[in-house]
Amino acid sequence: MTRKAYNEQGIFNRLVQDTARRWAKTGLLTPEQAESVRQAFPTDFYEPHLFVKVALFLFTCFAVSGVSGVVFLFVSQGASGGSHSWEWRLLLGCMLCGVGTFVLLETLITSNHLYRSGVDNALLYCGLGYAGATLLSFYSLALPNFVDPEILLGRGVLWLYLLPLLVLVVLAAIRYADPVLGAVSFFLYLGIVVTLLLPSALGKALLPFGLMLACALAYQVVQWLTRRPDYLYYRTCVRTVKVLALACFYLAGNYLVVREVNALLLGLPNSVQISFAPLFYLFTVAIPLLYLYLGLRRADRIFLHTGLLALAFSLFTYRFYRSVLPPEWALTLGGAVLIVVAGWAMRYLRPARHGLTAEPADSPGLSILNLESVVMSHVAANTMQAPEPGFQFGGGSSGGGGAEGKY
């Protein structure tokens, strides 16, 4: 059994097909070439229409809960004569359901070539849910009297609960590379950081900085993952975590979030001015602008979109505490400004400037290649059949160094 659940070659072939289609649309490949690429890199993944995916997901969830209802019924009825308490039965039922779901998931992936087709997503999440439930019911059995999570948080040991869950989800993410699992493990990681910081007074004071640091660290880790040769397998997962890390980095330094959470933690009825307020003003203004700058500079859509959303939230933050204009005037003026700016940018960037363009990506106008001459030379090369033994193009490693905004 390999470490990855889905066929890596199939995922690569899928990317090659998509890329070839894109290049053919731009005019970098002839339609015949794109067709032969499609035949040379086949994929047998079952990828239905989005509606069908959603329906499959829902019905698989229904089916799993129906079947596990029967399982739980048998478990609770079956050994009624025994001395086992209901907690043991719950544990047994969760384990049975979890194991069954994962076995089914693996069988279906190999036999039906599923790849994020709704069925496998639903089975994966249900299976993980049962695994988590198994863990929790094990805890409630192992500890003599199950303690309230809030008390555990106060004593600073809640992370002992979260850590095994994190390990579980990360292991599943390594195998299935699911973006939702990536997001869940990122939030579990943040939760562990919070539970470590919250109990002490110093930790409470440094909570925003600690979270920002944790997000920056997580971003560095996934950025480092993009240099792995099997990055393609984890691409959506890595991108999800990147977006979340950037968003949480911004939110942890946002003035509104810090001020309101501060009031919430101290149990104040109204939020009051926080210490280091100028620093958080600076974060609120500077981080979105930094994201936008980096996004445009590095042609990175993740930074660009997060930056746009963060900028909108910064404006909201400002309006939340200072009412400058009545809302209808703010809407009218803001809309007018947006129209003018977007319209100007569309006109200004019509021939590409500064590496930016308002043309749609991969429009044929952007192609710099004179296809006809290339095809002629290709025909010539084929008729000569010149062997190229030492052809090494980039050594086959992914030297992207980050998302290049290739959608």
Added chain:
Amino acid sequence: MTDKILASLRALHLISEEQAAGIATYEREKPFSLYYELRTLLSLGVTLLSTGLGLLIYQNIDTLGHGVIVGLIALVSAAGFGYAYRKRQPFTWQQNPNPSTGADYALLLGCLTLLTLLGYLQYQYNLFGTRYGLLVLLPTVVFFVCAYRFDHRGVLSMAITGLAAWVGVSIAPLSAFTQNDFAVPHLGAVALVLGLGLAAVGLVSEYQDRKKHFGYTYLLLGSNVALLAACTALLSGPYDQGFMPPVLAALLIIGLSAALVWYARRTHSYVFVLLGALYGYVAVTYLMFQVVELIPGLEGLLFFYFPLSTVGVVLLLLNLKKIVASHDEKGL
């Protein structure tokens, strides 16, 4: 990643060396496209501006007067229709070969503002009095004419919605008088007939090749209206009687669902097979409960019915491509 793809394409001699080098240069040097971002910002700006202006007009209605607003809306509507008329194509019974996006949006804008205008006139000046039927019928007729003349499926679905509203409006008062019953049970029957009629129009337009591409809209809206009407009869309790016995409704739903699946197989359409599966499942489940209620001692059956039936639906969906007979390029 580009390098890896190019290397594997080169390894199979699918592209020449110059082409690979050219593509690599293109990928390295191509500008960063802000097409969708700028377009999103623009439409966001339009939305904000129109909301803000709407609020401003609403707040200053005393100083502006209603006449100005009516005039403004009428102007916008006329401009939309005028632009669509200026860009019109000759009428055919086929799909318009070269549609213009601008004209399509202008027509949609004209139709939507026409609705606003009529509603405003009725609310402010009581233009139609209590003849609500006329109020609904007038835009419906305009929409049908526009949909066929300018070949616009969005306007067609607005027209069909208007037709349904007109039928509802003109039937409801009648039944309130004749039966002295405000629950209007036979509104459901009318909806069923209307839905079946719309579906029939869709089928006819496909067979007669009269605006064949409108068939999808007619069938989708018609089958949904008919099936929803049948479902209300199915779910009506023992106290408020539906327009037909629930068991009959369930059988009708199963029949209609089968027809939808048959149609989906013929036209390779995913939407209709899904609709058929969904409604059919509801009806079969209802019948199942009836059977269990009738025959005592079968309650245990339900424990197996739900897991087995959902597994069945999943299997059906997994093999959908074979059922719809694989036309993956056609999408919906």
